[in-house]
Amino acid sequence: MSRIGVFICHCGENIARTVDCARLAEESGKLPGVMVSVDYKYMCSDPGQNMIKRAIAEHKLDGVVVAACSPHMHEPTFRAAVVQSGMNPYLCEMANIREHCSWVHTDRELATEKAIDLVRVMVEKVKRNQELFPIRVPITKRALVIGGGIAGIQAALDIAAGGHEVILVERQPSVGGNMARLSETFPTLDCSQCILTPRMVEVARDPRITLYTYAEVEEVEGFVGNFKVKIRQKAKSVNADICNGCGDCWNKCPMKKIPSEFDAGLGYRTAIYVPFPQAVPNTPVIDREHCLKFLKDKCGVCAKVCTRGAIDYEMQDEIIEAEVGAIVVATGYDLYGIGKEQPNERWKGYGEYNYDTYKDVINGIQFERLLSASGPTQGEVRRPSDGKVPKSVAFIACVGSRDPEKGIEYCSKICCMYVAKHAMLYKHKVHDGQPYIFYMDIRAGGKNYEEFVRRAVEEDGVLYIRGRVSKIYKDGDQLVVVGADTLSDSQVQIRADLVVLATAMVPHKNAYEFAQKIGIACGSEGFYSEAHPKLRPVETMTAGIYLAGACQAPKDIPDAVAQASAAASKVQLLFSSDELEREPIVAKVNEVTCVHCRNCIRVCPYSAIDDKEIRDRHGNLIRMVAEVNEGMCMGCGTCVAACPSKSVQLAGFNDEQVFAEILALGHE
Amino acid sequence: MKIGYYPGCSLHGMAIDFGKSTEATCEALGIELEEIPGWSCCGASAAHSTNHLLGLALPARNLSLAEEAGFRSVAAPCAMCSNSMKKTHELILSDKETAAEVARITRREYRGGVTVLNAIQIFLEYGLDELAKRVVLPLKGLRVACYYGCLLTRPPDLLKFDDAEQPVLMDEVCKAVGTEPVEWGFKTECCGAGFSMSRTDLVCELTRRILENAVNNGAEAVVVACPMCHSNLDMRQANINKMFGTEFNIPIVYVTELVGLAIGVKPKKLGMRKHFVDAMRLTKRLSAEPQEEVARAS
Numbered sequence: 001m002s003r004i005g006v007f008i009c010h011c012g013e014n015i016a017r018t019v020d021c022a023r024l025a026e027e028s029g030k031l032p033g034v035m036v037s038v039d040y041k042y043m044c045s046d047p048g049q050n051m052i053k054r055a056i057a058e059h060k061l062d063g064v065v066v067a068a069c070s071p072h073m074h075e076p077t078f079r080a081a082v083v084q085s086g087m088n089p090y091l092c093e094m095a096n097i098r099e100h101c102s103w104v105h106t107d108r109e110l111a112t113e114k115a116i117d118l119v120r121v122m123v124e125k126v127k128r129n130q131e132l133f134p135i136r137v138p139i140t141k142r143a144l145v146i147g148g149g150i151a152g153i154q155a156a157l158d159i160a161a162g163g164h165e166v167i168l169v170e171r172q173p174s175v176g177g178n179m180a181r182l183s184e185t186f187p188t189l190d191c192s193q194c195i196l197t198p199r200m201v202e203v204a205r206d207p208r209i210t211l212y213t214y215a216e217v218e219e220v221e222g223f224v225g226n227f228k229v230k231i232r233q234k235a236k237s238v239n240a241d242i243c244n245g246c247g248d249c250w251n252k253c254p255m256k257k258i259p260s261e262f263d264a265g266l267g268y269r270t271a272i273y274v275p276f277p278q279a280v281p282n283t284p285v286i287d288r289e290h291c292l293k294f295l296k297d298k299c300g301v302c303a304k305v306c307t308r309g310a311i312d313y314e315m316q317d318e319i320i321e322a323e324v325g326a327i328v329v330a331t332g333y334d335l336y337g338i339g340k341e342q343p344n345e346r347w348k349g350y351g352e353y354n355y356d357t358y359k360d361v362i363n364g365i366q367f368e369r370l371l372s373a374s375g376p377t378q379g380e381v382r383r384p385s386d387g388k389v390p391k392s393v394a395f396i397a398c399v400g401s402r403d404p405e406k407g408i409e410y411c412s413k414i415c416c417m418y419v420a421k422h423a424m425l426y427k428h429k430v431h432d433g434q435p436y437i438f439y440m441d442i443r444a445g446g447k448n449y450e451e452f453v454r455r456a457v458e459e460d461g462v463l464y465i466r467g468r469v470s471k472i473y474k475d476g477d478q479l480v481v482v483g484a485d486t487l488s489d490s491q492v493q494i495r496a497d498l499v500v501l502a503t504a505m506v507p508h509k510n511a512y513e514f515a516q517k518i519g520i521a522c523g524s525e526g527f528y529s530e531a532h533p534k535l536r537p538v539e540t541m542t543a544g545i546y547l548a549g550a551c552q553a554p555k556d557i558p559d560a561v562a563q564a565s566a567a568a569s570k571v572q573l574l575f576s577s578d579e580l581e582r583e584p585i586v587a588k589v590n591e592v593t594c595v596h597c598r599n600c601i602r603v604c605p606y607s608a609i610d611d612k613e614i615r616d617r618h619g620n621l622i623r624m625v626a627e628v629n630e631g632m633c634m635g636c637g638t639c640v641a642a643c644p645s646k647s648v649q650l651a652g653f654n655d656e657q658v659f660a661e662i663l664a665l666g667h668e
Numbered sequence: 669m670k671i672g673y674y675p676g677c678s679l680h681g682m683a684i685d686f687g688k689s690t691e692a693t694c695e696a697l698g699i700e701l702e703e704i705p706g707w708s709c710c711g712a713s714a715a716h717s718t719n720h721l722l723g724l725a726l727p728a729r730n731l732s733l734a735e736e737a738g739f740r741s742v743a744a745p746c747a748m749c750s751n752s753m754k755k756t757h758e759l760i761l762s763d764k765e766t767a768a769e770v771a772r773i774t775r776r777e778y779r780g781g782v783t784v785l786n787a788i789q790i791f792l793e794y795g796l797d798e799l800a801k802r803v804v805l806p807l808k809g810l811r812v813a814c815y816y817g818c819l820l821t822r823p824p825d826l827l828k829f830d831d832a833e834q835p836v837l838m839d840e841v842c843k844a845v846g847t848e849p850v851e852w853g854f855k856t857e858c859c860g861a862g863f864s865m866s867r868t869d870l871v872c873e874l875t876r877r878i879l880e881n882a883v884n885n886g887a888e889a890v891v892v893a894c895p896m897c898h899s900n901l902d903m904r905q906a907n908i909n910k911m912f913g914t915e916f917n918i919p920i921v922y923v924t925e926l927v928g929l930a931i932g933v934k935p936k937k938l939g940m941r942k943h944f945v946d947a948m949r950l951t952k953r954l955s956a957e958p959q960e961e962v963a964r965a966s
Contacts, residue, residue, distance in 0.1 A: 340831060340834070348831075350833065350834075351831045351833050351834025351836075352833035352834045352856075354834075354851075354853075357851055471833070471853060472853070473852065473853020473854065473881065474851070474852075474853060474885070475853075475881070475884060476884070480853070
C-alpha cells in the first residue's frame with residue numbers, strides 16, 4: 001500500500017483566487033493511498049518546504065505530489081526538498097494547478113473540480129514511480145561564443161580568463177560588431193573605438209581563444225556539457241597565415257565603389273577589403289559577389305601585387321567540427337528598415353519619411369559614421385547629398401519603436417540616450433547649428449543618464465519637441481519636417497538640412513531560423529528567450545546555452561557587457577565540476593523482447609540509438625538489438641511510440657504510469 | 669471585360685469630365701461599363717455624419733443591387749463613392765450584428781460578392797503592362813504630381829489600398845502611360861474638401877500648399893482621382909492667386925483623362941474643355957511632341 005502526501009500551494013492569490021484550496025486538500029485527502037493532504041500559502045517558501053520534509057518523516061511517505069505551478073518553475077525546488085528527507089527525488093511529482101488551471105479559468109467551482117482531477121492523476125502516477133538515479137556525464141570544458149560584438153568579446157575574454165578554451169565565431173570579416181561603428185558613447189562621451197579596440201586585440205591574442213571570423217555556426221548537436229558543433233569557415237580567398245595586412249591589394253583593387261556595410265552605405269570599399277582600418281584580424285577577404293575575378297574571370301590584380309603570394313582564388317569553404325560544453329549566443333541586433341521594404345508583413349515602414357528617396361534622411365548608425373573620426377567624412381558632420389555642413393538637424397525618436405501601427409510595440413531602450421548624444425555631439429562640432437529632437441517621452445533610466453539629457457537641453461541648447469512627425473518633404477535643398485507639438489497643442493514645421501531617424505532595434509532577420517538551428521526559443525518579435533525573465537536572465541531553456549547582449553532584448557553597451565560577464569560566469573560555474581548530473585529520464589530497450597526492427601533507430605531525432613550485438617560467452621553472435629546511448633537520449637519518447645513490440649520504455653514515464661494517469665482521469 | 673459601373677452623383681454633374689473620361693477611356697480599352705440598375709446616392713459625407721447606420725445602408729443597397737445583377741466588380745471612380753462602398757463592404761463582412769441591422773433597414777441582403785474599384789484600380793485590374801501596350805500618344809516626359817488626397821487610402825485597414833502615408837499606385841499608372849511622376853511631399857495632404865464653400869479661406873490656404881509643393885518639385889500637371897480634390901485644386905486656383913499674389917496656372921487632370929489622352933481618345937470625348945485651368949494645352953503638347961523630336965534629331 002502506498003503512502004502518498006499531497007501538498008497544495010495557494011501561490012499567494014495566483015491559485016487560491018480561482019481554486020478552492022481548502023476543498024482541494026480535503027478531497028485529495030480522501031484519495032486511496034493518500035496519508036496526508038494539506039494546503040499552504042507559499043509551498044515553495046522555507047516553511048512550506050519544511051512542511052513537506054516533516055510530513056515525509058512523520059507519515060513515512062513513499063511519494064509526494066505538490067499541486068502548484070508548472071514543473072518548469074519549481075520541480076527542482078521540491079525535488080531538492082524531498083531529498084533532504086531521504087526520499088529519492090523522482091518520487092516527487094508536481095500537479096500543475098496554476099498554468100493549467102487557475103490562470104486559464106474563471107469559474108471557481110469548475111476550476112476546483114479540474115484541480116481535484118489533476119491531483120488524482122498525479123497521485124496515481126506517483127504510486128507507480130520508481131527510484132531513479134542521475135546519469136553522470138563528463139563535461140567538455142571548452143565554450144563556443146557565437147558573435148564577436150562587444151557582448152561576445154566580453155564573454156569570450158571572461159571565460160578565457162577563467163582558464164578555459166573558447167571558440168569565438170564571427171560572421172563578418174572582423175570582430176567588433178556594431179560598437180566598432182559608434183562614435184562616442186553615452187553618458188561619458190568616451191570614444192567607442194578607444195575602449196573597444198584593445199579588447200578586440202586581446203581576443204585575437206589570447207592563446208586560449210580560437211577566433212574564426214567570416215564564419216558561421218552551421219549545426220549544433222548534443223546536450224549540455226557535450227555539444228558537437230559545425231562551423232562553416234567561408235572562403236576568405238586570402239591565406240591569413242601568410243598575409244601581413246600591408247594593404248597593397250585593397251589599394252590596387254579596381255572595384256572601388258561598393259557601398260561599405262561598415263559605413264552603412266555612406267562610404268565605399270573595394271572587393272578585397274578589411275571592413276575598417278582597425279579590423280581584427282587585419283587580413284582582408286574577397287567579396288566574391290563583387291570581385292571581377294569571380295564574376296568575369298578577369299583582373300587578378302590583387303594576386304599580382306601581393307608580394308607574399310597570399311591570395312588564393314581557389315580557396316573553398318571549410319567545415320570545422322568542434323566539441324564544446326557550453327554555448328554563449330551573442331548575435332546582436334539589426335536596425336528597423338525605414339522604407340516600404342520590410343522583412344515581414346507586420347512591419348509597415350515609414351514611406352512618408354522618404355528615407356529611401358532623400359539622401360539627407362539618414363538613420364542613427366549612419367549619423368554615428370558621420371560623427372566618427374574614422375568615418376567617411378573623418379568626423380566632420382557633412383550631409384550625404386552635397387557635403388554641406390547642416391545648420392539645422394532634426395532628430396526623430398521612436399521610428400518603429402512603440403508604434404504598434406507600424407508593427408513594433410516594444411521600446412528600443414537606447415534611442416532616447418543616443419539621440420541626446422547625437423544632438424550634443426552635433427552641437428559640439430557645429431557651434432552655430434541648431435538640433436531639434438522630436439520625442440514621445442524621454443526614457444533616461446540609468447546611472448548618470450538623466451543628467452546627460454539635462455546637459456543636452458541646458459548646456460547645448462537642444463530643442464526638444466514632444467510629438468510625432470507626420471511627414472518629411474523636400475523644399476529646395478532643405479527638408480521640411482512636419483509634426484505635432486503636443487505640449488503647446490499646435491502643428492510645427494521645422495526646416496532642416498539633415499534628418500536623423502532613431503530606428504528601432506530589431507532581431508537579426510534570420511534570428512528565428514538560427515534559434516531553431518541551435519535549439520533555443522525566441523519570442524514573437526524574434527529576440528531570444530531567457531529561461532526566466534527575472535531570475536534566470538542569461539540562461540535559455542536549453543541547458544548549457546546562454547545569452548548575452550542585444551540578441552535577447554534591446555540594450556545598451558553597459559547592459560550588454562554585464563549580461564556577457566554573467567553568461568561567462570554561468571559557463572565557469574558549469575565548468576567547475578568534472579562531471580555533470582543528467583536527468584535519468586531516458587529510454588531503455590528491453591533486450592529480451594526487442595526484435596531489432598530498427599524503427600526506433602530511424603525515428604530518433606537525436607541519433608541516440610544504435611545497434612548492439614548480443615554474443616554468447618564464446619563470442620558467437622546470437623542476435624542484434626537496439627541500444628540507447630544514455631548520454632545522448634533527450635527523453636522525448638519518440639522511440640517508445642514507434643516500437644511495435646513495446647520493448648522501449650521511458651524511465652519516469654513508462655506505460656504503466658501513463659495508463660494509470662489516463663484511468664484516473666476517467667474515474668468519477 | 670464587363671464590370672458594374674457606379675457613377676454616383678458627381679460623375680453625372682459637377683465632375684462630368686471625370687464621368688466622360690472614365691466612360692470614353694474604358695470604352696477605348698474594351699472595358700464594358702454597365703450602370704448598376706436602380707442605383708441611388710452613396711450618402712457621401714452627409715449620411716455618415718448624420719447617422720452611422722444610414723451611412724452604411726445607402727452603399728449597402730447599391731452593393732446588393734450590383735450583386736443581384738451579377739457583377740463581381742464595380743467601378744466607382746469617385747473617391748467618396750468607392751470609399752463609402754468599400755467601408756460598408758468591410759464592416760458588413762466583419763460584423764454580423766451590423767450586417768443584420770443594415771439588412772433590416774435596406775430589406776436586402778448583401779453577401780459580400782462584389783469588389784469595388786476606384787479609378788486607379790480600374791487600370792490596375794486591366795494590367796499595367798497591357799495598358800502600356802495600348803499607348804499611342806505617349807505624354808513622354810510630362811512631369812506630373814500624383815495627388816491622392818484622403819479618401820482613396822483612408823482608413824487604411826478598411827480600404828486596403830496602397831500605403832496610406834506614401835501611396836504609389838497612381839504613380840505606377842502614370843508611369844505606364846509614359847509620363848514622369850515627380851517625387852513630392854503632399855500626396856496625401858488634406859485639400860480642405862467640403863469646406864470649399866463655408867471656409868474658402870482655409871481651403872485656399874491648404875490647396876496653395878499642395879500646388880506650391882507640386883510646382884516646386886517640377887510638376888507640369890497634377891493628377892487626381894477624386895472630384896472634390898479636382899474642384900478644390902482646379903476651381904480655386906484663381907482665388908488663391910488673388911489671395912496670396914501667386915501665379916499658379918497648372919492643369920489638374922483626372923487619371924482617367926491622362927490615360928485616355930495617352931491611348932489616343934479625343935480630348936473632347938474626355939471632357940477636358942470643362943476645366944477652369946486650361947488643360948487643353950497638354951493635348952497640344954501631345955501633338956507637338958513628335959515634331960520636337962524630329963527637330964532635335966535634325
